[in-house]
Amino acid sequence: MSIERRTTKQKEAIKAVLSHQDGPLLPDEIQALALKIVPSIGIATVYRTLKILQDDNLVCSVEIPGQAPRYESSDRGHHHHFHCQKCHSVFDLEKCVEGLKNLVPSGFRVIDHEITLHGLCKACD
Numbered sequence: 001m002s003i004e005r006r007t008t009k010q011k012e013a014i015k016a017v018l019s020h021q022d023g024p025l026l027p028d029e030i031q032a033l034a035l036k037i038v039p040s041i042g043i044a045t046v047y048r049t050l051k052i053l054q055d056d057n058l059v060c061s062v063e064i065p066g067q068a069p070r071y072e073s074s075d076r077g078h079h080h081h082f083h084c085q086k087c088h089s090v091f092d093l094e095k096c097v098e099g100l101k102n103l104v105p106s107g108f109r110v111i112d113h114e115i116t117l118h119g120l121c122k123a124c125d
């Protein structure tokens with residue numbers, strides 16, 4: 001198989017993995033799931049492919065303080081995350097918070113926001 005076709009296969013595998021998740025994943029979690037699609041995909045390849053997908057704006061990273069970066073599909077739209085302090089899983093949240101713009105003083109304009117909730121997931125509580 002040519003290098004180009006291989007790269008395409010790896011890209012498609014990682015895109016497929018990230019399109020069916022409840023939350024952003026760590027590279028080793030992505031690797032474990034991608035191995036079911038492309039046998040023998042190494043962790044270095046996962047990192048390299050994630051970088052390419054990020055450059056193409058197909059994947060973005062999710063930074064939880066004190067945690068290694070996780071990755072998710074860019075087409076998820078506006079959403080927030082819940083971080084379990086026990087198992088360290090990160091879950092997507094569907095809803096947003098109302099009234100955030102009421103927090104800022106008059107004359108200030110909110111352009112964007114990031115919210116991460118921390119606690120215990122259903123399995124850990």
Ligand SMILES: [Zn+2]
Nearest residue numbers: 084087121124
């Ligand atoms: Zn948990």
Ligand SMILES: [Zn+2]
Nearest residue numbers: 078079096097
């Ligand atoms: Zn929001």
